[in-house]
Amino acid sequence: MVPGLSLCAQPGDESVEVSSALQLLGPQVVVDWGLGVLECGASAPDRDGGPAVRASFEARHQAVSNLLRAVSALPLYGDTSLGEAARQLPELRHELARMAARADIVAEWQEAGQLTAVARLDLWGTPASVGLLCLRLGVVPSGGLEGALAQDEPPSPPVVVDTRDIEGGRLQPSLFPRFWTPAGTLLPARLADRVRHDPTAPVRFVRSREELERLLGGADSLYVRATEIRGNARCDMVVPETTDLVRPERILVLY
Numbered sequence: 001m002v003p004g005l006s007l008c009a010q011p012g013d014e015s016v017e018v019s020s021a022l023q024l025l026g027p028q029v030v031v032d033w034g035l036g037v038l039e040c041g042a043s044a045p046d047r048d049g050g051p052a053v054r055a056s057f058e059a060r061h062q063a064v065s066n067l068l069r070a071v072s073a074l075p076l077y078g079d080t081s082l083g084e085a086a087r088q089l090p091e092l093r094h095e096l097a098r099m100a101a102r103a104d105i106v107a108e109w110q111e112a113g114q115l116t117a118v119a120r121l122d123l124w125g126t127p128a129s130v131g132l133l134c135l136r137l138g139v140v141p142s143g144g145l146e147g148a149l150a151q152d153e154p155p156s157p158p159v160v161v162d163t164r165d166i167e168g169g170r171l172q173p174s175l176f177p178r179f180w181t182p183a184g185t186l187l188p189a190r191l192a193d194r195v196r197h198d199p200t201a202p203v204r205f206v207r208s209r210e211e212l213e214r215l216l217g218g219a220d221s222l223y224v225r226a227t228e229i230r231g232n233a234r235c236d237m238v239v240p241e242t243t244d245l246v247r248p249e250r251i252l253v254l255y
Contacts, residue, residue, distance in 0.1 A: 018035070038071065041119075043114045074123075074174070089137060089138075126199070131195050155248060161239060162224070162254045163253060171235070178236045
């Protein structure tokens with residue numbers, strides 16, 4: 001949990017859900033790669049006292065601006081950030097700005113003469129999510145499995161990709177990580193197709209074995225040990241040739 005920023009804040013007495021895959025992107029900017037949530041905070045001085053209407057407006061406006069910058073900095077796959085993709089595609093840039101402007105203000109509090117607001121954006125899982133937006137605008141190419149995924153055949157069990165033993169630093173989570181074989185062949189993980197038909201997190205990043213076991217709930221899974229992290233951004237994973245990622249129910253990355 002980041003001091004001063006309540007991730008996945010909920011109104012009232014509802015519980016706050018936080019996964020173990022938290023990453024601090026900057027001051028009052030945090031992404032939860034396990035839940036697929038990005039939150040940004042901003043503070044404004046309460047000069048007038050009372051209901052702090054002016055400070056509330058300023059804090060909310062700045063939180064949304066911070067959110068847009070944070071979204072642009074998110075790694076998409078390989079060495080490509082979402083902002084780099086948006087610079088090549090004006091439609092994506094405009095949609096990201098509109099999405100940030102519609103972001104939910106999930107927390108607001110007044111303290112020590114300042115009012116702080118927190119803006120939240122889902123990375124996937126809702127009609128306005130970043131993942132679905134990238135798919136709709138063609139940033140992430142679909143694998144052409146629309147017909148296959150509509151068949152009665154169920155998807156394969158969850159795939160667990162363990163990257164903890166890789167030397168040289170941790171994996172950097174990304175929106176749509178790519179998977180490679182040792183020979184340099186790109187594996188068809190079909191993440192975009194999974195999002196198209198089932199808009200939940202296609203890949204869930206997990207930092208602890210305990211959380212992984214909780215997510216699996218005793219279900220069978222395919223365990224794969226990654227052998228290498230590829231690219232300067234350290235987003236792509238090299239896995240054995242025999243790994244089947246075509247129809248997984250979920251991909252859980254332990255890092």
